[in-house]
Amino acid sequence: xxxxxxEVTGKAITLPIKWNISEAIITRFASNILIQTIENEFKISFxxxxxxxxLAPSDKIPSEVRADCVASxxxxxxxxxxxxxxxxxxxxxxxxIKKKALEKS
Numbered sequence: 001x002x003x004x005x006x007e008v009t010g011k012a013i014t015l016p017i018k019w020n021i022s023e024a025i026i027t028r029f030a031s032n033i034l035i036q037t038i039e040n041e042f043k044i045s046f047x048x049x050x051x052x053x054x055l056a057p058s059d060k061i062p063s064e065v066r067a068d069c070v071a072s073x074x075x076x077x078x079x080x081x082x083x084x085x086x087x088x089x090x091x092x093x094x095x096x097i098k099k100k101a102l103e104k105s
Contacts, residue, residue, distance in 0.1 A: 028046070028048060028071065029070070030047060030071070031047065031048055031049050032049060032067055041075065041076055042074070042075050042077065043072065043073075044072070046070050046072070047067035048068050049065055049067045049068075051065060
């Protein structure tokens with residue numbers, strides 16, 4: 001279980017983290033990401049694109065596509081490398097599992 005260090009009277013102690021995901025949190029699909037640098041932070045915004053509904057080939061092709069922001073977070077420059085490492089580890093594990101599944105088939 002991940003631990004969080006806490007300083008108490010000059011001594012650092014390690015406490016377990018109890019992860020809580022509120023039932024009010026809505027999980028959304030993100031097909032696009034936008035990253036902005038703001039001084040010592042990174043603003044990371046996630047977007048979902050819903051293409052226009054075209055029922056027939058003769059329907060007009062839209063001149064633009066709307067991307068709705070479904071989540072936006074700010075991460076400090078100090079924390080970003082550990083987030084990138086965690087994402088990369090998960091991607092590597094995912095790719096390895098996929099590769100093994102393809103080899104079996």
